[in-house]
Amino acid sequence: MNEEKQPLILISNDDGVFAKGLKVLVNAVKHLGQVVVVSPDKPQSGKGHCITLDSPLWYRVSKSYDHDVLIYKCTGTPVDCIKLALLKILDRKPDLILSGINHGSNSSINVVYSGTLGAAIEGAIHNIPSIGFSILNFAPDADFDYASNYVTYIVENVLKLNKNKSLCLNVNIPYSEPENIKGIKIVRQAKAYWDEYFQENVHPYNHKSYYWLGGNFVNKEPDAEDTDEWALANGYISITPIQIDHTDYNEIKVLKQWNL
Amino acid sequence: MNEEKQPLILISNDDGVFAKGLKVLVNAVKHLGQVVVVSPDKPQSGKGHCITLDSPLWYRVSKSYDHDVLIYKCTGTPVDCIKLALLKILDRKPDLILSGINHGSNSSINVVYSGTLGAAIEGAIHNIPSIGFSILNFAPDADFDYASNYVTYIVENVLKLNKNKSLCLNVNIPYSEPENIKGIKIVRQAKAYWDEYFQENVHPYNHKSYYWLGGNFVNKEPDAEDTDEWALANGYISITPIQIDHTDYNEIKVLKQWNL
DSSP, X not given: OOXXXXXXXXXXXXXXXXXXXHHHXXXXXXXXXXXXXXXXXXXXXXXXXXXXXXXXXXXEEOOOXXXXXXXXXXSSOHHHHHHHIIIIIOSSOOSEEEEEEEESOOOTTHHHHOHHHHHHHHHHHTTOOEEEEEEOOOSXXXXXXXXXXXXXXXXXXXXXXXXXXXXXXXXXXXXXXXXXXXXXXXXXXXXXXXXXXXXXXXXXXXXXXXEEEEEEEEEXXXXXXXXXXXXXXXXXXXXXXXXXXXXXXXXXXXXXXXXX | OOGGGSOEEEEEOSSOTTOHHHHHHHHXXXXXXXXXXXXXXXXXXXXXXOOOOSSOBOEEEOXXXXXXXXEEEESSOHHHHHHHIIIIIOSSOOSEEEEEEEESOOOTTHHHHOHHHHHHHHHHHTXXXXXXXXXXXXXXXXXXXXXXXXXXXXXXXXXXXXXXXXXXEEEEEOSSOGGGOOEEEEOBOOOEEEEEEEEEEEOTTTOOEEEEEEEEEEESOTTOTTBHHHHHHTTEEEEEEBOSOOBOHHHHXXXXXXXX
């Protein structure tokens, strides 16, 4: 294939340049185009759409997984990585941006907190179709390989079928034997929240309390079959399209009646 | 007034506990209820919905502006401040959360990047009506006082009229003489983006390049009278209700036709 005609695929993530999920993502799609990785030099979970304004950024080439994929690491957040890639590193606009594969779910409310999705949403803001991938295996030694064929299949179809320049997809893959995955559901974000707590501990030297965030996920509508949570709980891969417009149009009607 | 019956108003911001806008916000609403401030101990602009997962948080009482307002400062992001306030600091659920007054606009696409709005959105996720306030004065010595009466008016009305527990309002106030502000418009988020660049400089010692993000705001629909940008450009305060559900429902229909 002529390299000029290959789609350019920019890949980032929020678990950092050394994460297993990043390597699996690269290997799942590198035959589909020219792949360049620009990822954070350290884990950036929970960074949401954070950008770095109060300090400069640095980047440099990192060790490559193999000889045909260029990998850069950057000192910033996932969103910073996308901005640096588009403005400084790449010599043409990518055809597609991929982020992940995240080590843990980014379904429902997690889209708000997720650095993986932050990178994908930033791509869509720049009118580049973007996909965030996550798997629901939370084990420290999680196997990401089982997700590989599904990632390839979804990326192939987006490259072939998508006409929407600001497409942003949130793809979550259940933890299951590949033969038990029932298929793909196009679904909305479920109404859910984190029932959180702060674990309080005492500093060993100054004896002051410090607080570490913990929490349990609560799905408010477990029976709603049109949601990502239902799809995942029932053995399906969930795909939720994400939009940049956060306006609550129903609430506009209510507020107008206040006659402020 | 019986203190037990007063609304509890939690206030945070992203410019940090020493910011002028925070003090003006406190003074604009402290007669409307019991006010408690929980703010970051340093500026947190551009933090979006970032939460701190990789390190613990600390908080302590800060110097009070006056004797009837308790002020805490916290080592985390604006969203961390809201979580700490709700889970550790306050002894009852607040009736309202306010964030700001931000030093600079949070209209249109800025809602995605804004720490000010991050705090307000976190409030709405917890089913507490929340408002982020911003002024469009970018001068280092910006006068925030002119916004004060409008802030009071909007908060009074939300306390009196709102029935929506997950209300989240993005309020932007134009920079104008008070007598020139024409009124309030309930509007949607305009389609806009930042035309960005990285300013490249060289480290004085190691001679490596570093990059600092800059950019110019571009409104893609300056003539759309139902947008926040149009309202602000024409002398109105803009109020945009924000929703937590980021699903793109139109795109769901498109994707279903792909038959994945």
